[in-house]
Amino acid sequence: MSSGYEETPISSPVDLCVINTCTVTSTSDEKSRQQIRKVVRNNPDATVIVTGCYAESDAEAIKKIDGVGYVFEKGKESRIIDFVKNGFLSDNNSVPVSSNIREPHTKKLRRNESAFNLKISKFDGHTRAFLKIEDGCDIFCSYCIIPYVRGKVISKKIDDILFEAEHLISNGYKEIVLTGIHLGAYGKEVGYQVSIINVLEELQTLPGLERIRLSSIEVNEITDGLIDLIANSDKVCPHFHLPLQSGDNYILKRMNRKYNSAQYLSTLEKIRERLELPSISTDVMVGFPGEEREHFENTLRLCEQAGFSRTHIFPYSPREDTPAAKMPGHCKPSEIKARKKELESLTAETSLRYKESFIGRNISILVEGTRDRKTGKLCGYSDRYIKVLFDGTDDLMNEIVDVYVESALPQFVMGKCRV
Ligand code: SF4
Structure with a gap:
């Protein structure tokens, strides 16, 4: 890492463990607690720092777990390195750490100005890179805690997105997945003077970037302009992840979703x-x-x-x-x-x-950096996010290759590489 620390596999002994938690469902909370306990158990001599959305929503529950050293509020993760460098002392008390981190979760909306301070240029174990361009959500689906925890929509500046994308490309990534809590709301806080379309237009001009994928977008935010851009682009993947949640209008209304089944279809x-x-x-x-x-x-x-x-x-x-x-x-x-x-x-x-x-067609695959565990075959994903297994040599890993599809199962297709 650029700050002089070395990242180690989860099974190796470590000095410092940073756990990023999720709170999207109560199961996520439970899994976060389990993971924290496991890390503490396996690393009795390490300092354990917990951050992320669960740390934001229920710091009290985390503080009760024996062995947790510090809890960092969501959005302040980028200060963890300085905090560690300073010998675990807060810089001018601006970092809410230790067992007095913050008041328990309230329903007051937060505006998370430092949501994008953490710039990531490498994703160990991942063939594609993830670039967070938006944070926050104000849809308030009736089952979801995220708007209370993450606050209002905030969008990363296009120049910053391009800067990070260039770093990722120079680190060898051919595909970037754009992520956010509410991706389609990109630019909302500035009245959509810039939108997700502008981001895609700029990104697809970057040399070396071969694929851009949208992680998830609300169906009512799919505009004709976005469909046209994707239809005319050879870089933006023709893959739409559109959360449905329910096909019934009565339930959609109770969920406070912003579309009905006819609009979705x-x-x-x-x-x-x-x-x-x-x-x-x-x-x-x-x-x-x-x-x-x-x-x-x-x-x-x-x-x-x-x-x-x-x-x-x-x-x-x-x-x-x-x-x-x-x-x-x-x-x-x-x-x-x-x-x-x-x-x-x-x-x-x-x-x-x-x-x-797709049987009988050639499809382009970005080959993963590891083989399929069960079959030992090479494995990759198409632009349409179809998992493809095929025989080939390790030098094809992280390359984009054509595969002729021969058969299909619900989880993946099998084919022959056309290199
Ligand atoms: S869109 Fe709904 S489910 Fe998704 S983060 Fe916002 S409130 Fe939660």
């Missing part, structure tokens, strides 16, 4: 009119409070109709301090489990159908 139609075989992936939540069988069946129908290439299915779990947690009509865990299974089986079929449409 009509956007997919527009995308498919302009792009050849675009990849549409999604997130669906099952068992939201009030979801009856008939509502769930609307979700099943919409997923079938949408023909998603990939679907992440989340069982609803109540998140303290959110409106949904107080709603009546919570589903039984056994019912949520059964619905998840039913939806998994349907979306495995749509995913397979999508992959089968």
